Amino acid sequence: MKVLNNDLKNSTFKGIYVLSGDDEFLKNSYKKRLKMAMVGDDQMNYAYFEGKGIDVDAIIDFANTLPFFSEYRCILIEESQWFKSGNDKFLNYISDKPDSTKIIFVEKEIDKRSKLYKKVKDIGYIAELNHPTDDELKNWAGNIINKSGKKITVSNMDFFIARVGNDMERIKSELDKLLSYTLDKDIIEEEDIVAITSISLTNRIFELVKMITNNKIKEALDIYEDLVALKEPSLKIMILITRQFNQLLQIKELMSAGFNEKDIASNLKLNPYVVKNLMRQARGFDMALLLSYVKNAIELEEAIKKGNINEKLALELLMLTR
Secondary structure, three states, X not given: OHHHHHHHHHOOOOOEEEEEOOOHHHHHHHHHHHHHHHHOOOOOOEEEEEOOOOOHHHHHHHHHOOOOOOOOEEEEEEOOOHHHHOOHHHHHHHHHOOOOEEEEEEOOOOOOOOHHHHHHHHHOEEEEOOOOOHHHHHHHHHHHHHHOOOEEOHHHHHHHHHHHOOOHHHHXXXXXXXXXXXXXXXXXXXXXXXXXXXXXXXXXXXXXXXXXXXXXHHHHHHHHHHHHHOOOOHHHHHHHHHXXXXXXXXXXXXXXXXXXXXXXXXXXXXXXXXXXXXXXXXXXXXXXXXXXXXXXXXXXXXXXXXXXXXXHHHHHHHOOOO
């Protein structure tokens, strides 16, 4: 990201950029920033291509045309899959591309062994924009808060990230709400976060697991049905339940080995606030019961995938674990 930020800051652009990786927010953000810095809202010097079967001749024709009353022409290409399947015509062309034409690729998957990857790496820049760590997310969110003239404590930042989740687009949306809500305040408090932000799916799963283990069947089913009503896939809910039981088992093992809260957070790369809640929950189990929950959750998840049981019944059966 440092190279991208420097290029944007200095308005000195390479001929070709490839934005890859698993973080959609970062890819979309840099895609828009690069395009805006190169041609702004100028549609005459901008072309967009997407998906399989892109007409490479149309790209070359546009690229070879000099910019009209502008310094650059910009071509944005999304999900071409050329960095996996290859495109010899484009590969042979790019060395002769005019310097005034800038090309931005946005790709989910790339093959670093491909000829096109190696060529673009030599003449352009390939950015792997993967999901940031929890600390990077907190620093990023903290910078947004600081630029707004406000402050937030470390513990409240942990609470905010734990509450809203680690999706950058969601964090930015919830931050915008929070900053508007605290317009007349200098310091953001926990009560502000609770009042205005929405609870993430991860937090709802935490509550669901809590209801399961407390044998509160109605409450657990209510949470499940709320999530389904919010268009969360049933299988995804079950996978997340299994993951949380696995986390509880890992935390129980680490606690038994003498690890403290900070060590567990570091070891499992989890938000400290999340770890604190999971440790509190894990203390209520013995190891044998947790192992039973994990085993049953995995078996029921597999049964759902094979179509042998529906998700609601699987959830009810998981509650019978003892």
